[in-house]
Amino acid sequence: QVQLVESGGGLVQAGGSLRLSCATSGRTFSITHMGWFRQAPGKKREFVAAIRWSGGSTYYTDSVKGRFTISRDNAKNTVYLQMNSLKPEDTAVYYCAANKGDFIVTMSKMYDSWGQGTQVTVSS
Numbered sequence: 656q657v658q659l660v661e662s663g664g665g666l667v668q669a670g671g672s673l674r675l676s677c678a679t680s681g682r683t684f685s686i687t688h689m690g691w692f693r694q695a696p697g698k699k700r701e702f703v704a705a706i707r708w709s710g711g712s713t714y715y716t717d718s719v720k721g722r723f724t725i726s727r728d729n730a731k732n733t734v735y736l737q738m739n740s741l742k743p744e745d746t747a748v749y750y751c752a753a754n755k756g757d758f759i760v761t762m763s764k765m766y767d768s769w770g771q772g773t774q775v776t777v778s779s
Contacts, residue, residue, distance in 0.1 A: 656681045656682055656768070657679060657680070657681045657682055657683060657685065657686060657753045657767070657768040658679070658680045658681045658768070659677055659678070659679055659751050659752070659753060659768055659769060659770035660677070660678045660680075660770055660771070661675060661676065661677050661749065661750065661751050661770040661771065661772060661773040662675070662676050662677075662678070662773060663675040663676050663773060664749060664773030664774045664775045665774075665775070665776070666776045666777075666778065667741055667775075667776070667777055667778070668777070668778050669741060669742055669743055669777055669778065669779050670740060670741065671741050671777070672737070672738060672739045672740075672741065673738050673741065673775060674735055674736070674737045674738070675691070675735065675736040675738070675749055675751075675773060675775075676733055676734070676735055677689065677691075677733060677734045677735070677736075677751030677770060678731075678732065678733050679732045679733065679734070679753065680732065683732050685755050686708050686753045686754070686755065687707065687708055687709070687754060687755055687756060687757065688705055688706060688707045688708055688753075688754050688756075688759050689705065689706055689708065689725075689727065689734045689751060689752065689753055689754070690702065690703075690704065690705040690706075690751070690752045690753075690754065690759075690760075690761075690766060691703040691704045691705070691725060691734075691736045691749060691750070691751055691752075692749070692750045692751075692752060692763055692766075693745075693747035693748065693749045693750070693775075694747055694748050694750070694772075695744075695746060695747040695748075698747075700750070700763050701716070702716050702761035702762070702763070703715070703716055703719055703723065703736070703749070704716070704719065704723055704725040704736060705725065705754075705759045705760075705761070706725045706726065706727055706734060707759060708727065708729070711726075711727065712759070713725050714759050714761070716761070718744075719738075719745075722738065722739050722740045722741075723736060723737065723738050723739070724736070724737040724739075725737075734751060736749070736751075738775070741775075741777045742777060743777045743778065743779045744777075745775060745777050746775060746776050746777050747775060748772040748773065748774050748775075749772065749773050749774075749775050750769055750770055750771075750772045751769075751770045752766035752767075752768065752769050752770070753766060753767055753768040753769075754766045754767060755767055
């Protein structure tokens with residue numbers, strides 16, 4: 656079992672920044688890559704970014720490229736999502752998720768463990 660706990664959400668004005676954290680615990684040795692997803696009210700959960708635990712290769716959805724950066728601190732077993740130039744359409748509950756597969760995937764059903772989510776609200 657892998658446990659994930661997100662933090663760092665909040666209310667920010669458009670153009671501002673937030674950094675989300677996802678602390679992992681439990682059987683973390685089984686994790687191959689971590690992802691961030693988000694879900695806005697009335698919408699499906701969507702992929703935001705992912706990072707390979709070993710090597711650090713990253714992948715982003717087009718709408719956040721150049722604004723968001725995913726990173727990890729292996730010593731702290733923590734993954735981060737630095738969000739800059741935030742827009743009102745970035746408002747959502749953000750979730751981190753862990754995957755044990757060989758390749759970075761963007762489908763939420765392919766992830767094995769999930770955090771409880773943290774709310775990000777961007778005001779215009």
